[in-house]
Every structure is written in structure tokens, then in C-alpha cells.
Amino acid sequence: MSVDLVHTGLAGQTVAVLRELVLTGEIAAGERVNEVGLAQRLGISRGPLREAIRHLASEGLLVLTPNRGAHVPVADNDGVHALFELRSALECAAARLAAARRTDEDLARMREVSAASRAAFTTGEFPYRLDLAFHGALLDAARSPLVAEQVRLAQQRVILLRATKEVAFSHERASMDDHDVLIEAITAHDGDRAAAVMATHLDRVRDQLLTTR
Incomplete structure (x- = not known):
């Protein structure tokens, strides 16, 4: 670098x-x-x-x-569970807020990042910046700066964990599919669905981190 x-x-x-x-x-x-x-x-x-x-x-x-x-810290399984308890509580709330408060510009940004993620994926890459950009766009749509600040701190700690893991393409494809379903729910102002999809999405990331060496 x-x-x-x-x-x-x-x-x-x-x-x-x-x-x-x-x-x-x-x-x-x-x-x-x-x-x-x-x-x-x-x-x-x-x-x-x-x-x-x-x-x-x-x-x-x-x-x-x-x-x-x-x-640089090394997280154990208890630490991973604790981190995702925090992240799920915050980001499920953010997904509900985004569904209620989003604008057309917010939706356009989420779709743009989702498309960029899929383009990068076809080349065999899935840089963490694109994942952060999608979640960042969702946080922007939620319009809750305090929630956003805490989510971003938790997200970086997850990225830190993932830097030591081999992430399967099937997992990344599922994550991108989750992003698209989140966009659909937020477009429809369906906060319950958006929160449920976010919870499933984060559970998958947690389980992948716990099972990957």
C-alpha cells in the first residue's frame, strides 16, 4: 500500500x-x-x-x-456473538427507519451500489467498501445520525474479523440477494419486512464468521 x-x-x-x-x-x-x-x-x-x-x-x-x-484484536466466538447482537439491534432498527423515511434519491443510491457490487462480484472481487457503501446508503435513508454512528463502529469490527477469513462466493451472492430484497422492502415502505431481512442477513454473516477458519 x-x-x-x-x-x-x-x-x-x-x-x-x-x-x-x-x-x-x-x-x-x-x-x-x-x-x-x-x-x-x-x-x-x-x-x-x-x-x-x-x-x-x-x-x-x-x-x-x-x-x-x-x-489488532483476535475475537473469540463469544465476542462474535456479542458484536452481532449489537449490530442486529441497531441495523434492524435502521432498516425500519429507512423504510419510513427514504427518498427516491436514497433508493437510487442503494440500487447503484447494489449494481456495482454485482459487477465487482463477476470479476471475482467483493471489496468491503461496496458492502459498507450499501449499508451506508441505507443508514443515510434512515436519517438517524446517532444510530448511524454506532452502526459504523460495529461494522468496522466485523470487517476486521472478515479480513482473516476466506469468504465463499455462495455467501457473497446471498448477501447481494439480501441487499436487493432490502431495497424492495424499503421501496414499499415495509419496515417489518426490511427489519426481518436485515436480521436474516446479519445472522448469515455471523454464522459464516463462526464456521470459517
């Missing part, structure tokens, strides 16, 4: 770069963050890097241990 940081907004850029390294698995689960090497690579001092580490620790993407620095 090539990195070019400028001094304007250095702290925010450092957070963004470090988050990308963690979420893509370049800094792997269980691996310690090499502050000296990473600071040299980014061409920055260790001050802003340490600020970024503390920020990601507050989001649950890193764990800080006294006198040992930071490392």
Missing part, C-alpha cells in the same frame, strides 16, 4: 491510513503495531501515529496494553 501524507490534516489522515491497514488485514489479527517502522514508512513522527493508535483503540480496532504497545 503506497502512502502519501501531507501536513494538512495530518492527524485525521494518519487515522484513516492506520484504519485501512487494519481493516484490509495488512496489519493482521494478533499482530503488534510496529510504531517505529510504520512512522518511518509514513514519513511522520511517532506523535500523530500514537494519537491515531489511541483513536482506533477507542473504536475497538486496536487493543492497547501497558508497556507492550498496540495490537
